[in-house]
Amino acid sequence: MVVNKFVLRFSSALVDQPVIYHLVKDYDLVINILKADINPHQEGYVVLELSGDSENYNRGLEYLKNTGVDISPLSGTIFWNKDRCxxxxxxxxFCPTGALKMDQKKLVDFDGSKCIVCESCLDVCMARAVEVCF
Ligand code: SF4
Ligand code: SF4
Known part of the structure; x- marks a missing residue:
């Protein structure tokens, strides 16, 4: 049995495709969706835990890659250093989930519960106020 967490990012062209359905039906994988934001005709993401026997797991990952879905392992946590910001x-x-956003006072704030550790913010932040911890 293999268990791992991934972030799947769907382009607007792929978001309507029954990708999760095929992972369950064709590859007998168990899917535990941890976080998702999917809307018709828009880019979206799903954070999920994928488990199954190793052969099906590898075949399922291969299927995912062939669909064109952007898949990356979920690892680490993001630490936002307010003092450095x-x-x-x-x-x-660049934050796709609104984990880093401006509040009503136009101050940047971080909500770790929304973070999918996509690391998009790391390259953008010249002050190195965002770090990934493993
Ligand atoms: S890019 Fe870095 S310095 Fe700029 S608001 Fe975001 S965390 Fe703060
Ligand atoms: S890693 Fe950064 S850009 Fe990605 S969701 Fe978390 S805070 Fe947002």
Missing amino acids: LQCGACTS
């Missing part, structure tokens, strides 16, 4: 707001444009 310059409040430039650059990261908020």
